[in-house]
Amino acid sequence: MTVFCTLAGGGAPAITALQLNAGAIAPESAVLVALLACLLVDLAGEEAASRWVPPICYGGLGTALVLLALQWNAPLEPSFLGSFLADNLAIAFRGVVAASTLLSLLISWRYVERSGTPVGEYAAILLAATLGAMFLCGATDLVSIFISLETLSVSSYLLSGYMKRDARSGEAALKYLLVGSAAAAVFLYGASLLYGLTGGETSLEAVGVALQTSATPVTALALVFVLATVAFKIAAVPFHQWTPDVYEGSPTPVVAFLSVGSKAAGFALALRLLVGCFESFDAQWKVLFTVLAVLSMTLGNVVALAQTSMKRMLAYSSIGQAGFVMIGLVCGTEDGYAAMVLYMAAYLFMNLGAFACIILFSLRTGSDRISDYAGLYQKDPLITLGLSLCLLSLGGIPPMLGFFGKIYLFFAGWADQQYLLVVVGLITSVVSIYYYISVIKMMVVKEPQEASDVVKAYPEISWSLTGMQPLRAALVGCVLVTAIGGILSNPLFTWANSAVAGTPMLQHAIAASESAVAALG
Amino acid sequence: MPASSIDIPLEAYLVLAAILFCTGVWGLINSRNAVRVLMSIELMLNAVNINLMAFSSYIDGQQIRGQVFAIFVITVAAAEAAVGLAILLSLYRNRETVDMERFNLLRW
Amino acid sequence: MTIASVTQLICFVALSLTLVLGALGVVLLPNIVYSAFLLAGVFLSVAGLYLLLNASFVAAAQVLVYVGAVNVLILFAIMLVNKKEAMAEIPGLLLRRVLSGAVCLGLFLLLLRVDLTTPWAVPGPTPLGEDATTLIGIHLFSDYLLPFELASVLLLMAMIGAIVLARRDVYSSDVITGEAADQGLIEKERTPLLLESPPRDTTLLEKV
Numbered sequence: 001m002t003v004f005c006t007l008a009g010g011g012a013p014a015i016t017a018l019q020l021n022a023g024a025i026a027p028e029s030a031v032l033v034a035l036l037a038c039l040l041v042d043l044a045g046e047e048a049a050s051r052w053v054p055p056i057c058y059g060g061l062g063t064a065l066v067l068l069a070l071q072w073n074a075p076l077e078p079s080f081l082g083s084f085l086a087d088n089l090a091i092a093f094r095g096v097v098a099a100s101t102l103l104s105l106l107i108s109w110r111y112v113e114r115s116g117t118p119v120g121e122y123a124a125i126l127l128a129a130t131l132g133a134m135f136l137c138g139a140t141d142l143v144s145i146f147i148s149l150e151t152l153s154v155s156s157y158l159l160s161g162y163m164k165r166d167a168r169s170g171e172a173a174l175k176y177l178l179v180g181s182a183a184a185a186v187f188l189y190g191a192s193l194l195y196g197l198t199g200g201e202t203s204l205e206a207v208g209v210a211l212q213t214s215a216t217p218v219t220a221l222a223l224v225f226v227l228a229t230v231a232f233k234i235a236a237v238p239f240h241q242w243t244p245d246v247y248e249g250s251p252t253p254v255v256a257f258l259s260v261g262s263k264a265a266g267f268a269l270a271l272r273l274l275v276g277c278f279e280s281f282d283a284q285w286k287v288l289f290t291v292l293a294v295l296s297m298t299l300g301n302v303v304a305l306a307q308t309s310m311k312r313m314l315a316y317s318s319i320g321q322a323g324f325v326m327i328g329l330v331c332g333t334e335d336g337y338a339a340m341v342l343y344m345a346a347y348l349f350m351n352l353g354a355f356a357c358i359i360l361f362s363l364r365t366g367s368d369r370i371s372d373y374a375g376l377y378q379k380d381p382l383i384t385l386g387l388s389l390c391l392l393s394l395g396g397i398p399p400m401l402g403f404f405g406k407i408y409l410f411f412a413g414w415a416d417q418q419y420l421l422v423v424v425g426l427i428t429s430v431v432s433i434y435y436y437i438s439v440i441k442m443m444v445v446k447e448p449q450e451a452s453d454v455v456k457a458y459p460e461i462s463w464s465l466t467g468m469q470p471l472r473a474a475l476v477g478c479v480l481v482t483a484i485g486g487i488l489s490n491p492l493f494t495w496a497n498s499a500v501a502g503t504p505m506l507q508h509a510i511a512a513s514e515s516a517v518a519a520l521g
Numbered sequence: 522m523p524a525s526s527i528d529i530p531l532e533a534y535l536v537l538a539a540i541l542f543c544t545g546v547w548g549l550i551n552s553r554n555a556v557r558v559l560m561s562i563e564l565m566l567n568a569v570n571i572n573l574m575a576f577s578s579y580i581d582g583q584q585i586r587g588q589v590f591a592i593f594v595i596t597v598a599a600a601e602a603a604v605g606l607a608i609l610l611s612l613y614r615n616r617e618t619v620d621m622e623r624f625n626l627l628r629w
Numbered sequence: 630m631t632i633a634s635v636t637q638l639i640c641f642v643a644l645s646l647t648l649v650l651g652a653l654g655v656v657l658l659p660n661i662v663y664s665a666f667l668l669a670g671v672f673l674s675v676a677g678l679y680l681l682l683n684a685s686f687v688a689a690a691q692v693l694v695y696v697g698a699v700n701v702l703i704l705f706a707i708m709l710v711n712k713k714e715a716m717a718e719i720p721g722l723l724l725r726r727v728l729s730g731a732v733c734l735g736l737f738l739l740l741l742r743v744d745l746t747t748p749w750a751v752p753g754p755t756p757l758g759e760d761a762t763t764l765i766g767i768h769l770f771s772d773y774l775l776p777f778e779l780a781s782v783l784l785l786m787a788m789i790g791a792i793v794l795a796r797r798d799v800y801s802s803d804v805i806t807g808e809a810a811d812q813g814l815i816e817k818e819r820t821p822l823l824l825e826s827p828p829r830d831t832t833l834l835e836k837v
Contacts, residue, residue, distance in 0.1 A: 025775075032782065080774055081772040081774070082772060083772065083774070084775055121790070124786070125786055125789070125790055125793075128783075128785075128786040131779070132783075139775075141772075141776075142590070143586075143590055143773055143776045144773075146590075146593065146776075147597065147776040147779045147780050147783065150601070151783045154600055154604055154783060154790070155786055157604055157605075157608065158786070158790035158794065161608045161612075161794055162793075164611040164614075166615070167612065167616050170611050171624045173612075174605075174608050175624070177601070177605050177608055178549075181562045182546075185566050188566065188569040189542060189568070189569050189572065192569050192573045192576065193572070193743070195576055195581075195586070196576040196580060196747075196749060199581065200577070200580050200586055200753070202586050215746070215747055217743050217747065218743045221739065221743050528634040528637060529637065529638065531749055531751050532744055532745055532749075533641070536745075537645050539737055539740035539744060541648065543733045543734070543736050543737040543740070544653060544656055544733075545656075546733050547656060548656030550733075551725070551726050552656065554661055556661060556703060556707055557655075559703065560655055563695075563699065564655060564671065567671065567672070567695075570691075571678060574678070574679055574682050574684055575682060577682075577684070578684065578756050579749070579753055580749060580750050580753040581753060581754075582757060583753075583754040583755075585756075585757060585764055585768075588684050588765055589765055591687050592687060592765065595687075595694050595695065596783075597783065598694075598699065599695075599698055600783055602703070603702060604790060604794075606703070606705075606706040607790070608794055609706060609710070610706065610710070610794075610795050611795060613709070613710045617712065619710050623717075
């Protein structure tokens with residue numbers, strides 16, 4: 001496919017017959033078609049929507065995942081005249097995003113219908129957020145990054161305010177919107193400085209070249225501004241203030257998406273900006289990110305100890321988990337990047353499994369307090385088992401999937417001599433195991449008479465309602481992958497390593513840092 | 522007249538944008554009315570646009586990518602304002618207030 | 630100095646003054662309605678600056694979108710939420726304002742230093758002038774095609790989402806089971822603040 005541009009006026013650029021490579025965004029197109037189909041079906045009324053929207057979404061996201069798998073290791077061509085690049089890194093992160101949306105949708109149907117909110121629009125907005133996040137993973141141009149970031153953000157604001165009769169949901173949405181828009185404005189200010197520095201280019205490649213030769217104050221400022229936005233998106237301390245509030249107030253399935261999909265897109269953006277673009281400021285941003293990682297791991301895990309609400313505890317623990325992933329980013333070695341990809345994939349399953357369990361519990365009891373889980377194992381063994389396995393995996397207990405992800409991160413950090421990060425990571429992991437285990441202890445070891453009132457009044461377990469079967473499928477699927485994936489994790493390791501090997505940007509950075517080390521030694 | 526804008530230095534526009542941006546940041550931190558916070562964000566986005574347009578005219582006169590960027594920023598700002606006011610409205614129905622200090626159901 | 634450049638200088642100074650004073654008014658005036666009108670003034674003077682920068686298309690877009698749409702929207706929102714409300718006094722408010730003012734001043738000095746010390750690549754190529762509009766169109770359909778298309782999705786979603794959130798009606802019951810709808814699923818210590826509280830089992834709420 002080619003674009004022909006007729007030249008008009010004096011100094012118009014000579015863009016003739018350049019390759020568009022629109023095939024690179026085929027997965028996104030599948031999501032877009034599903035989005036439009038959801039909106040159209042929704043016109044036929046709420047009952048038609050609740051019947052047809054789920055299969056449409058499964059179809060769209062499933063097609064997207066298959067198309068992504070087909071793109072794997074395909075010859076690399078920049079598409080849309082340099083706006084988008086479908087390298088293996090982008091494909092891996094887009095896969096994580098699409099899978100997280102699929103799982104979040106599976107666990108949300110019953111919840112959305114129970115709360116009396118329209119299903120069609122809910123699915124459409126969530127798919128739009130997915131679209132933004134997927135484009136963000138592969139965007140290689142400041143304008144594309146900005147627009148995809150905003151598509152993701154605006155849809156996320158709408159989703160967090162979706163329970164509009166609950167004031168907490170509106171409040172969470174408003175806070176998220178104000179902080180998020182301010183972060184976007186700060187990012188734009190940084191981007192405008194970069195645009196001026198390059199002398200009129202917006203592609204990341206040109207920015208990277210310009211940064212190698214330019215003066216320090218302006219680049220440092222642009223770095224800080226851009227870094228603040230990335231840190232906001234991945235909720236790194238001290239840019240995390242919005243996280244607990246938004247996680248507490250938003251509908252739980254939305255939180256599930258935000259904690260995995262949106263965060264994965266944030267990490268993809270971080271890699272693309274920091275590794276691809278601020279390469280000449282390697283030492284500076286690594287120091288900054290070391291600080292962010294130490295703060296995130298410490299604060300996230302320590303504050304999670306004190307939480308009484310399950311969602312809020314998971315919010316703080318997700319801050320801590322982001323801190324662990326940052327270890328891989330700071331390493332900058334082949335193992336570091338591969339460990340990041342692996343941990344994001346593992347986090348997808350264990351976190352969404354945990355969310356499926358707490359959504360199921362809150363659907364049955366209307367409660368979210370940790371103390372209400374007391375004695376649950378007698379009434380509902382499935383939730384107890386699933387939640388226990390996912391939390392153990394999040395804490396990094398062998399032989400769960402999370403253990404291998406975490407050990408790989410720590411190994412990469414140790415090999416790159418990031419001793420401070422690894423030691424802090426190990427200590428905070430122990431802290432995190434403490435609060436994860438205390439939830440499990442609450443569920444399992446209580447005597448029948450000590451069970452909470454909520455559990456004593458536990459309803460009959462039934463899966464007959466619409467939307468319960470998908471929820472069960474997602475729960476069982478996530479728990480199985482979390483439990484068995486640990487033993488059979490070898491394919492995942494290979495996958496993560498080939499994601500890094502198939503990404504020229506990362507290979508370039510690894511080669512550069514290795515040659516720097518060789519020059520020193 | 523293309524060449525005549527050289528009389529005013531580029532830095533004048535940049536400083537103007539910096540003033541506008543900092544005013545927006547101050548308003549963002551201190552406004553108690555949620556609508557005013559949204560206005561402050563619009564001020565910050567306008568500051569960015571002035572930056573982009575100034576660079577576009579002084580440095581990138583032949584390609585004017587900055588103008589295209591600014592158009593995208595305007596588009597997104599409009600979408601963000603619409604969503605922000607919708608959220609504010611739905612929250613106002615529940616809480617009957619626009620005072621940021623009273624949006625305290627969730628702990629910061 | 631030619632007449633043209635003097636006129637330009639005068640225009641620039643006048644527009645800058647309106648811009649800065651208007652922006653200060655937006656954040657400082659106690660009456661929010663005045664702020665909103667001053668915001669329109671700020672938007673208009675920004676559009677004027679764009680005209681000085683040879684960008685008539687963006688100036689027109691600025692007037693149409695910001696003054697015509699965003700500002701009117703803000704005015705509508707002010708009218709809809711205009712209940713007189715005595716904002717409770719907060720201790721240490723003045724201190725907070727002064728402190729944040731100092732922080733913003735620091736940020737401004739930093740930006741000023743960066744703006745003034747960086748050797749920008751001026752003068753660049755001569756500006757295009759009136760051909761800019763054509764070139765913007767070419768850019769939107771060539772190298773910025775992807776963001777252009779994605780922006781349409783963004784606008785569609787913003788529109789649909791704003792309608793969903795701002796319209797008053799919600800389903801009062803679950804479509805599938807017919808039970809009363811319940812948005813208090815996000816449960817915690819405080820009593821949920823629902824407009825029309827659905828019947829709830831009160832025993833569940835008393836337990837801490």
